[in-house]
Amino acid sequence: MGALALSLTACDHAPSSSGLPEWTAKDHDRSEENARVAQGQAPPSARPRKATPEEEATQIAELTWGTQCTQCHGPLGKGDGPNGAMVKAPDLTRPDWQERVKDADMAATIRAGKGQMPKFELSDAVTAALVKRIRKNRAP
Numbered sequence: 001m002g003a004l005a006l007s008l009t010a011c012d013h014a015p016s017s018s019g020l021p022e023w024t025a026k027d028h029d030r031s032e033e034n035a036r037v038a039q040g041q042a043p044p045s046a047r048p049r050k051a052t053p054e055e056e057a058t059q060i061a062e063l064t065w066g067t068q069c070t071q072c073h074g075p076l077g078k079g080d081g082p083n084g085a086m087v088k089a090p091d092l093t094r095p096d097w098q099e100r101v102k103d104a105d106m107a108a109t110i111r112a113g114k115g116q117m118p119k120f121e122l123s124d125a126v127t128a129a130l131v132k133r134i135r136k137n138r139a140p
């Protein structure tokens with residue numbers, strides 16, 4: 001309790017006149033870095049803290065894709081997995097389809113299944129991360 005009151009006081013009176021280095025937002029606010037890590041742009045070595053729930057969902061989605069989606073959709077979603085031709089898996093990277101489809105539609109298909117695609121009971125966060133993964137692999 002005492003420490004909290006002290007640190008609040010310290011923040012109120014920046015810049016400090018005590019001779020200590022001035023506290024800056026850079027010392028504290030890592031949200032930009034967090035966003036980069038969530039997008040997979042920072043190496044694991046630059047990640048000295050616990051994963052955020054969003055990062056965890058992204059990691060689970062990556063695992064889920066590799067174990068449950070790749071066999072039909074292929075690594076990028078082009079429909080070139082080993083079973084892709086058999087079930088006629090569509091190319092999810094097509095820009096014209098990506099233009100038309102809403103995130104919510106993709107999530108609904110993942111949840112409910114469609115045609116030859118089985119349904120998947122995943123958390124909302126993991127489903128959303130799978131949608132994000134499909135968006136990321138959109139062809140130019």
Ligand code: HEC
Binds near residue numbers: 071073088106130
């Ligand atoms: C057994 C093969 C199979 C597996 C496994 C599979 N899919 Fe599919 N997926 C399909 C097929 C086939 C379609 C086309 C369905 C249709 O339009 O009739 C499809 C369509 C989709 C679509 C597009 C739906 C639309 O709006 O047209 C998305 C998104 C998708 N799959 C995501 C996933 C994800 C994510 C996973 C893993 C969790 C997955 N699929 C696993 C076969 C599969």
